[in-house]
């Protein structure tokens with residue numbers, strides 16, 4: 156437990172001041188209830204009801220009567236401040252934890268997201284962190300407050316024991332504490348296991364939701380509504396089952412400990428009666444005993460709370476500890492002005508088990524326009540992604556202008572590349588902001604020029620709010636071809652030395668494609684361009700054609716040189 160708790164310490168450290176104030180307020184509240192209330196009881200009973208002969212002035216009566224409201228006022232105000240500050244600390248921990256987790260996700264390589272399930276990651280960011288926050292609040296609240304209440308009660312008991320020469324109650328207290336620890340230990344084991352299962356099951360629920368939302372069209376087209384509902388219910392049921400298994404143990408602690416506590420109080424009663432203790436002494440001592448025992452009970456519950464959260468904590472740690480495989484080097488080279496020369500030296504690449512590229516050796520001079528052709532699954536997209544260093548080659552190296560990609564800062568590398576992926580993603584934002592992804596500081600005029608080059612200006616103008624129109628989640632309000640043109644406009648705006656277009660015009664009609672080709676013709680001057688395309692009209696732009704098959708480049712040269720190759724022939728015959 157301490158090892159895990161230690162990783163939370165950096166999150167708590169900035170709140171030391173709030174923590175100290177909360178602690179002082181907790182101490183005041185603890186003293187008020189641990190010491191003040193029993194003290195009051197004793198005053199009232201011994202001073203007023205037992206000693207019936209005594210006369211008390213009305214003023215003294217008022218003083219005694221206002222003692223209890225006074226004690227509870229102090230307790231109320233300090234508890235309020237205590238809780239407010241602790242909740243603030245808890246919320247701050249949650250904020251930082253989520254932010255760190257999100258920041259870490261930004262640094263992880265693509266392979267991580269191909270392995271993990273996005274809905275489950277959302278659950279870790281949302282539900283698991285919330286669970287941790289709740290526990291942090293309970294732990295620091297009880298961990299700060301209850302020891303004071305315990306010490307207050309204990310001090311009072313010791314004080315009374317000394318005054319009355321009566322240590323029975325103290326001995327009882329020392330007997331009870333170990334007894335109360337037993338249920339915590341027994342139950343804790345189950346809480347840990349069930350807590351983890353429960354959080355995992357919630358990850359499954361979250362995953363089912365996010366997948367279903369992504370597949371809204373497929374679910375309807377393939378009549379999968381009922382199947383999806385059944386699948387979701389099964390996951391909800393699994394979650395329910397784990398939640399109940401957890402609850403079964405979680406709610407057991409409280410009654411178990413109360414039974415132990417009350418048994419001890421009854422023993423105290425028996426003991427007091429047989430010792431012939433007066434009612435005021437019994438009440439005062441019993442009160443002190445009650446508060447100390449209650450403090451132990453609450454501490455034990457906080458401990459259980461932590462055990463319950465260990466699963467959530469482990470799930471968050473799993474993401475936090477995932478190593479970003481693609482990182483900036485320690486001593487990055489200063490790449491200087493880019494020519495855009497790309498070199499592959501003996502590059503092989505394997506996704507997990509699937510080898511996608513075999514021993515690729517080639518040099519592309521700066522300013523060359525290359526077309527990448529070949530059947531589906533031949534490795535064209537993989538080749539492009541390696542240049543962006545989404546992955547590192549399994550064997551061999553890739554160089555940009557003579558620098559190994561791994562020796563450059565990632566930002567330097569990617570700044571030099573404009574990339575349109577095969578399935579571009581648009582943000583739920585305005586058209587203009589989506590294009591500005593290419594270059595954040597671009598003026599409106601530059602955005603418009605890029606849109607014109609991507610043959611997108613006319614359709615954007617026709618949108619209800621033009622460039623200010625919100626495109627919806629992943630541009631759900633646009634057509635496939637319109638989306639593709641916005642992605643192209645981004646690349647045009649970026650004007651980087653290397654341009655990579657992975658089937659960037661595949662969704663366009665030939666008239667639009669032709670217009671974009673004209674724009675491209677102007678744009679590609681002086682740049683290294685890699686165009687993955689099936690259409691031969693696009694390939695015409697290229698000076699060099701790389702023919703891929705089964706992860707190998709089987710032909711490489713200008714159009715006339717590759718024309719005779721059977722793979723190229725097969726591709727061209729079908730058009």
Ligand SMILES: Nc1ncnc2c1ncn2[C@@H]1O[C@H](COP(=O)(O)OP(=O)(O)OP(=O)(O)O)[C@@H](O)[C@H]1O
Pocket residue numbers: 269506507509510511529530531532533534535536537538577703
């Ligand atoms: N993320 C991945 N994880 C595992 N295997 C992958 C992954 N991406 C691609 N592959 C595999 O690598 C091979 C090459 O894929 P790639 O996407 O590079 O092909 P491609 O030539 O771009 O095909 P297409 O023309 O269909 O886009 C394929 O066999 C594919 O199954």
Ligand SMILES: [Mg+2]
Pocket residue numbers: 535536537577657
């Ligand atoms: Mg591809």
